[in-house]
Amino acid sequence: MAATGILAGRTALITGAGSGIGKAICSVFAREGAAIAAVDISKDAALQTIDNLPTRPSISHHAYCADVSVSGSVNDLILNVQTSFNTIPTIAVNSAGITRDTAMLKMSEEDFDKVMDVNLKGTFLVNQALSRAIISAGVTNASIVNISSISGKTGNRGQANYSASKAGVIGLTKTAAMELARKGIRVNAVLPGFTETPMTDVVPDKIKQMVTMLIPMGRMGKPEEIAEACLFLASDRSSYITGCALEVTGGLFA
Incomplete structure (x- = not known):
């Protein structure tokens, strides 16, 4: 039986696939017929994601371990995915991200650098390596989605490193969109607001309640x-959209 769905016949590479938003993206994309290359710093977490995806006779999913902040690891990843699927992914979502929250005056250089390395440099390296492979393969219909954050637009107390990295992702996305449009590669960003993920699970309930009060829709x-x-930005339903920074925030800071 042939795969059905708006991503049928496509291979999607998802970083940060072991938990939170990345894990949800794998599930939604698989539902829509995509073959999933689930990537995480933890191979076990990526495997767990794969094990929970809907299965179809004509589609296989694979899990990979990679450090997106290291160019050699990213280059090896693209080659391994291409070998596993016998094709180059034409969809990618860069969801890998970390936080190291503290007030700017107390933030260590190490914590600033680590967040920038994973969130911004990692997004750059995957965009660059995958785009090179797509162009080399002669593909002319590809979509990259970079996960930024509303904090990258507004800033956020205790997140000088995270906010700076996510602002950088927006700038990177817009530049990549300009450079790659004529190559048939669309590049867009999604800016989540406060979302129920392992990152927000560690936030004290009192803070989460205060934040929720600011959200017009009244919830995370x-x-x-x-x-x-x-999914919308990855699919051909957004075929004339590139360089977009789509806010998904429940109206927060609208």
């Missing part, structure tokens, strides 16, 4: 709601 977002926005 769900990973699946971010994933559905990514």
Whole structure:
């Protein structure tokens, strides 16, 4: 039986696939017929994601371990995915991200650098390596979605490193969109608001309640709601959209 869905016949590479938004994206994309290359710093976490994906006779999913902040690891990843699927991914979502929150005056250089390395440099390296492979393969219909954050637009107390990295992702996305449009590669960003993920699980309940009061829709977002926005940008339903920074925030800071 042939795969059905708006991503049928496509291979999608998802970083940060082991939990939270990345895991939800894998599930939604698999539902829509994509073959999933689930990537995480933890191979076990990526495997767990794969094990929970809907299965179809004509589609296989694979898990990979990679450090997106290291160019050699990213280059090896692209080659390994290409070998496993016998094709180059034409969809990618860069969801790998970390936090090291503290007030700017107390933040260590190490914590600043690590967040920038994973969130911004990692997104750059995957965009660059995959785009080179797509162009080399002669593909002319590809979509890359980079996960930024509303914090990258507004800033956020205690997140000088995270906000700076996510602002950088927006700038990177817009530049990549300009450079790659004529190559047939669309590049867009999604800016989640406060979303129920392992990152927000560690936030004290009192803080989460205060934040929720600021959200016009009166609640935090769900990973699946971010994933559905990514699905739109990954699919041909957004064929004339590139360089977009789509806010999915429940109206926060609208």
